[in-house]
Amino acid sequence: MKTAYFDNAATTYPKPPSVLRATAEAPVKYGGNPGRSGHAYSYNAAAMVYDARCTAAKMFKSSPENTVFTGNCTHSLNLAIKGIVRPGDRLIISSMEHNSVARPAYALSKAGATVDVAVVGKTDEETLDSFRKLITPDTRCVVCTAASNVTGRIMPVREIAEMCRSMGVCFIVDGAQACGIIPISLEDGMNFICTAGHKGLYGVTGTGLLISDGKYVPETIIEGGTGATSLELEQTGFMPERLESGTLNTVGIASLKAGIDYVNAYGMEDIYSHEQSLCEIFIDGLWSTNNVIVYRNGENFVPIVSFNIDGIPSSAVSGALSERGFALRGGLHCAPLAHKTLGTLPEGTVRFSPSVFNSEADVRRLIGEVKKIAKDGL
Secondary structure, three states: OOOEEOEOOOOOOOOOHHHHHHHHHHHHHOOOOOOOOOOHHHHHHHHHHHHHHHHHHHHOOOOHHHEEEEOOHHHHHHHHHHHHOOOOOEEEEEOOOOHHHHHHHHHHHHOOOEEEEEOOOOOHHHHHHHHHHHOOOOEEEEEEEOEOOOOOEEOOHHHHHHHHHHHOOEEEEEOOOOOOOOOOOHHHOOOEEEEEOOOOOOOOOOOEEEEEOOOOOOOOOOOOOOOOOOOOOOOOOOOOHHHOOOOOOHHHHHHHHHHHHHHHHHOHHHHHHHHHHHHHHHHHHHOOOOOEEEEOOOOOEOOOEEEEEOOEOHHHHHHHHHHOOEEOEEEOOOOHHHHHHHOOOOOOEEEEEOOOOOOHHHHHHHHHHHHHHHHHOO
C-alpha cells in the first residue's frame, strides 16, 4: 500500500501537477541568467522572475521591489533578523520559536545583543501580556512565529504588530506554517514576513520569500553580484537586488509562482477547511484513547497536531508508523524552545500535518494504527 504522507509541515508532498510542469519546463524556457545579460534568454528569464515577484507581492500585499527571493524561510529570517539587529540592540522572541529564529538570536546575543523570550501562555491574552511586559522604548526588534510548527497554534501576531507599531519597534513574522494556509499579509501590521516556498505555497525545495513593507532596510549579511551597480564595490543599495546576491534559483522561482497560482485557484479558505477537518477527525479519533496525549493548548490552530504515546519515544512511534505506511515526523522538529514550553523535552512529539492531497480514509487508517501501538506497544 502506498505510504500516506502526513509531514507537510516540513515540505508539502505531493506537489500539484502545475508545479511539476513548471519545474520541468523552467530549465528549457528560462535557461538564461536573469538580469545578467542583454540577450533574449536573459530577458525571458528576467520577465518570468518579475512575474513571479509580482504574484508573490500581490498575495502578501507588498510591492515587487520589497519582495525578495531566498533559499528558504531560514535564509529569509537570517537576512531580516541579522540585517536589523546590531550588537547592543534588544531583541524579543517568543518561547515557541523554531531554531531558524532561536539560533540567529543566540548568535546575536554572543555578539552583544540582548535577547528576551516572551513566554507563550495558555491563552492569547496571556501571551500578549508576556510581550507587553517586555517591549520597551529601547527594543529594536520583535520576532514571532505566525503559527507553531509543533502544535499549529496560531499566535496573535496582529495584536503584537499593533504593540510594536505604537512603540516604534520592528516586527518580523515567521510565516512558514501559516502562508498559503491562512490569510496573512503586511496589512496585518508586521514589517517583515519570512516564509518558505516549499510548504504551504507548494513550490519546490530551495525556495523562500522575504516580504517587507519598506520601512526598514536590512544591512546585508551576504554581498556579491546583483546585475546592478556592478562598477561599485559597495553592495547595491536598492531592493530587492540588495538582498539577492548571486544567480537566482529560476527553476525554483518558476515552481513557486505555479504554487501560489495553485493556492489562489484552489482557495486558501478551502485548503484550510479541508486540512483542518482532517485534523479534527484525527483528534476526535485519539482524544479518549488510553496512553495517547494530544497537545492542543491554545485558541486557534493551523492544520498541525502533535501527540505522544505514553512510555514510547516519539522517534520510535514515527518509525513504527513509517513501517506501517505513514510518514509523520517524530522528535523536536528543530524547535526545542517550543518543546520546552510544552514540557515535551527531551523526546519531543509525533507531528501530524496533512495537505489538500490527503483523504479522510488515510487519516482513519492512521488512527487505527496509532491505537494499536498505544494498546499493544511496538
